[in-house]
Amino acid sequence: MNTEKQLYTVSIYTENNIGLLNRISAIFQRRHINIESLNTSPSEIDGVSRFTIVVYMDEVGMKKIIGQIDKQVEVIKAFYHTEEETIYQVSGLFKIKSDLLFEERQIQNIIKESNARIVTVNKVFFVLEKSGKREELKDLYEKLSVFGIMQYTRSGRIAVTKDEMKISKMLQAFNNN
Structure with a gap:
């Protein structure tokens, strides 16, 4: 054993x-x-x-x-x-200021490369959803945190x-x- x-x-x-x-x-x-x-x-x-x-x-x-x-x-x-x-999978939600989506080209590249999807967009913020392994969410978190994350949450496995x-x-x- x-x-x-x-x-x-x-x-x-x-x-x-x-x-x-x-x-x-x-x-x-x-x-x-x-x-x-x-x-x-x-x-x-x-x-x-x-x-x-x-x-x-x-x-x-x-x-x-x-x-x-x-x-x-x-x-x-x-x-x-x-x-x-x-x-297995975990899911994460990232809330980020909307102006970054349009002003920071790199954010759009990060979204594409990570296979995250945009759940909602309004004038103040947008929300990304990413499902995958815990390490994938951690990696996305690190890349997005440079720009500022308003809110973040991750599900259980x-x-x-x-x-x-x-x-x-x-x-x-x-x-x-």
Whole structure:
């Protein structure tokens, strides 16, 4: 078993209950593990939510945490995956003064080169959206920060596994009960 620290993507399929997020985050907190990224959303199964959590830790600890998460009453099943086992994206929004869009040719080049897209433009500001790997957003942030960024936010990771998740059959059984 791997005792080397690495990034893991944790997928937790749950009933949508109040207070579950606190209990799940407490499991990481008790072990002094920082959550790098957190996203909650509906899953592919109606009525079932999915937490996607990114943590940096070793596999031994990861297996213990998955066991503790699985014991939560509302948790249907928890999984963990390495970077190589997932396809993932994050999304960022950048709010920038509008006059820069027209006065700074370099901004237009940065937008094209980064494959960012303009979401909205008005007289005061424009908003860029960029989806990709965290490093791509960081790189775009660094290039744009030279000109001044009015606001910036980045989403948590969203991910799917390269291999089939066996959760669908489990969830069908869960829904039939």
